[in-house]
Amino acid sequence: MGEGAVPQVKDLQGYINFRLEEAIVELNLAVELLKRGYSRNASQKAFMAWKAIISVLVSINLDKMPRNEKEKEWYTKAGFLAPTTGLNGIARRLEELGYKDVVGTNSLALKLHRYAYNGLYRGASDYADREDAIDDLKVLIKRIAETLAELGRSKEAKEVLDKLMRL
Template sequence: METLPKPWFDLAKYREVRLKEALYEAELAERFLEEGFVRNAAGKAFQAWKTLVAAYAVDKVEELKNAFPGRKKPRGMRGRAESALWVLAIMPTTALKQVAQIVGGDVDIYTDKALWIHEYQYDGPDPQAILSPYPDDEVAVRDIKRLVEKVRELAERQLRR
């Protein structure tokens, strides 16, 4: 597997490696589903989505700089990096929705599904559907499969460009 370049050094290479990583994570999600490990599959599908969002956000660096101003000191680095590039590198779950809105389109729309799947990973199904839209594993599996399909579609589209 390729080493992930830091976005403050090479944005194009960063995007390429993140797109490949998204495809690897999606493949793992599918394997977990085949084995019946639904909550593990949910985690891998969510990781694939976060990685994909980071790759797509490369094209929106200027907007990210407006949304995440300032500088941060990344762990293990001597100097400071722009906060927007730190968000791009780490893609914290707490920033995922905001970044997805900046990217727009399917990335924004499917991020909502990804966040529900992320919650399902930790909390499991909710038969009363009070805290989660997933009353059972089968409903969650359908959304996990849809998210994985969208990861593949969007990642492959970017890799071809």
């Protein structure tokens, strides 16, 4: 395997389970950090949970995602990892396959990713104030939890939402 090459997943179901667990852990960390007042750190954790969810959805649909041989090669080598630079295209493709509001949720996740890195710096942030970012963060956490429930992780999703409601 060449330098920088990504190994292909041999145990796809094991990988899916791992990424689901990762999403749950990251989402719980996001809620905990938000509770402690660390909105930027919480935003980054929620973004990582979103990337894990996208990776799960791609992996579940790995045979349906590519439209041609070039895309097939990309999805099997890197696309299943849900790289940040590929998220917009992946989100559009998942919506084409019937998933609802992936593009909108992805846009929200990317806004919060920028907020995590840039804060409220004018010109580099999508937010005028911290409360606006926190409101969006809560929406993203709810959407990820709903997706977790749809993926058969209702108990964990309910626990995250219960923690979020106590903020």
